[in-house]
Amino acid sequence: MKILVPIKRVPDPATTIRVLPDGSGIATDNVKWVINPFCEIAVEEALRIKEKQGNGEVVLVSIGQSTWQEQLRTGLAMGADRAILVITATTLDPLAIARVLAKVAADEKPDLIILGKQAIDDDSNQAGQMIAEMLGWPQATFASKVEIGADKISVTREVDGGLETIAFKAPGVITTDLRLNEPRYASLPGIMKARKKELKEIPAESLGVDLAPKLKVKTLAAPPKRQAGRKVASVEELVQVLHTEAKVI
Amino acid sequence: MGDVLVFGEHQGGHFPKTTLIAIAAGLDLAKKRSGKVVAVVMGDTLDEPAGTLAKYGASKVISLSSPALKNYLADAHSQALAALAKKIGAEYVLAAATAIGKDLLPRVAARLGAPMASEITAINDDGTFVRPMYAGNAMATVEMDGPIKVLTVRGTAFDAAKPSDAAAPVEKQGAEIDAGALKMEFVSFNATKSDRPQLTEASIVVSGGRGLKSGENFKTVLEPLVDEMGAAMGASRAAVDAGFVPNDLQVGQTGKVVAPTLYVAVGISGAIQHLAGMKDSKIIVAINKDEEAPIFNVADYGLVADLFKAVPEMAAEVKKLKHS
Numbered sequence: 001m002k003i004l005v006p007i008k009r010v011p012d013p014a015t016t017i018r019v020l021p022d023g024s025g026i027a028t029d030n031v032k033w034v035i036n037p038f039c040e041i042a043v044e045e046a047l048r049i050k051e052k053q054g055n056g057e058v059v060l061v062s063i064g065q066s067t068w069q070e071q072l073r074t075g076l077a078m079g080a081d082r083a084i085l086v087i088t089a090t091t092l093d094p095l096a097i098a099r100v101l102a103k104v105a106a107d108e109k110p111d112l113i114i115l116g117k118q119a120i121d122d123d124s125n126q127a128g129q130m131i132a133e134m135l136g137w138p139q140a141t142f143a144s145k146v147e148i149g150a151d152k153i154s155v156t157r158e159v160d161g162g163l164e165t166i167a168f169k170a171p172g173v174i175t176t177d178l179r180l181n182e183p184r185y186a187s188l189p190g191i192m193k194a195r196k197k198e199l200k201e202i203p204a205e206s207l208g209v210d211l212a213p214k215l216k217v218k219t220l221a222a223p224p225k226r227q228a229g230r231k232v233a234s235v236e237e238l239v240q241v242l243h244t245e246a247k248v249i
Numbered sequence: 250m251g252d253v254l255v256f257g258e259h260q261g262g263h264f265p266k267t268t269l270i271a272i273a274a275g276l277d278l279a280k281k282r283s284g285k286v287v288a289v290v291m292g293d294t295l296d297e298p299a300g301t302l303a304k305y306g307a308s309k310v311i312s313l314s315s316p317a318l319k320n321y322l323a324d325a326h327s328q329a330l331a332a333l334a335k336k337i338g339a340e341y342v343l344a345a346a347t348a349i350g351k352d353l354l355p356r357v358a359a360r361l362g363a364p365m366a367s368e369i370t371a372i373n374d375d376g377t378f379v380r381p382m383y384a385g386n387a388m389a390t391v392e393m394d395g396p397i398k399v400l401t402v403r404g405t406a407f408d409a410a411k412p413s414d415a416a417a418p419v420e421k422q423g424a425e426i427d428a429g430a431l432k433m434e435f436v437s438f439n440a441t442k443s444d445r446p447q448l449t450e451a452s453i454v455v456s457g458g459r460g461l462k463s464g465e466n467f468k469t470v471l472e473p474l475v476d477e478m479g480a481a482m483g484a485s486r487a488a489v490d491a492g493f494v495p496n497d498l499q500v501g502q503t504g505k506v507v508a509p510t511l512y513v514a515v516g517i518s519g520a521i522q523h524l525a526g527m528k529d530s531k532i533i534v535a536i537n538k539d540e541e542a543p544i545f546n547v548a549d550y551g552l553v554a555d556l557f558k559a560v561p562e563m564a565a566e567v568k569k570l571k572h573s
Binding site: 160166 | 540
């Protein structure tokens, strides 16, 4: 089975995000860049499927600038076979991202596309569903379990009020939720091997898809800050103030 | 121009609060764009729920039925919703940012070649929208181009629409679905059984974190307090990842976003990802034995205490208060 795994570079989730005073973006001077945590889970799931089946190929794809090679190399060190970096200097909106990835998928012809349900920077949660529609493929979002059957793929999804299971025949798109797996760390031999794996750069413009953003971020602002309140000395006092002062119970 | 098509998500004919919040956001948007709200209810048989939704302020409710819409599946529902949006010439397609809304609307947007803004929290007069990014650490003002735009609405950002005596007309239509293009199959739904209020509906939420140490302690220590307060139960990601409680209780950036009147965080340190899911609550209470825990920075009332002692005490105090 050939699996395409789109990954995104984001600020480390432990980073404190500061909005620039002019609202043009976030301060990136002290930011450590990592693979989006949900994308890491996607890489891990693809590798597990390949390992279980004993054959197949895991192809990573990312969209950005040449500096993004670092995150693709990390994915290759985890065990992916090769990587594609679609180069663009401009910020693409989710629709354009999906168009680029759908075009790469049309060229690569994978059996599955596995990607994170959302990137923790823009928190959009759109790309997987859009790619599925563009390719006319089924989608299984927010996956917590993936089972590859002889005939069908069944996916358990984390939804409101419980767990839902749906099934489809490949090809299809799966987006990962947190409970799907625990991603592995790249091993030292893995890191050595990754240096020699193919990492191909292609200019976004060469794909012939519409890249013009229809969703633009005009400004960013820091959210209103919540003031810390006060400490109470006992449970009795807590229940009293909730009743008489806050009037919420 | 300016018309808003609102997806009327229902649970077997019942409209959750999140749907009424989406209707309210739709009414606000339609007013600002000089349009009207058309709500759509989808399913295999629909007379009753469509009639219920007609009382909440939409100009019209369309009841869209097809055997293919029996269970929610993204491919059939996106086909039907996108076709309807085109047919009525809607400028906006809008849904609540629930598990279904998040699954469905991007697919609809791609089908329409339309941009989408996820989880908006405000609608500006100039046609721009506000949405959180970076786990709510930045609020973005976004601009959308094109004849049709797609939006999901964060459940905490608007007050739910209220019912009135006047009901809008309900129009029955057959859904436009190409059955040959459907490739998804519903297998099963394993519901989390609970008699408690839903997280996104409750006015009080009591959440537990890693400090509870086990699923058993959620049951024996936290749940009596939850029930004494008539609250919904929530959890931090750490507690869900550790398997203490089911995933649909997770509050945070990648789980549910709640803003109840009272949020009680028990044994939760307060990672930014958790704060993203509850910091708009009216009153926040934190109970934690670590007085340096970041949760205290957002709490209106903090109690530094051993939760295994404090939580049963609190349940007893609340009980006393109720009977006084």
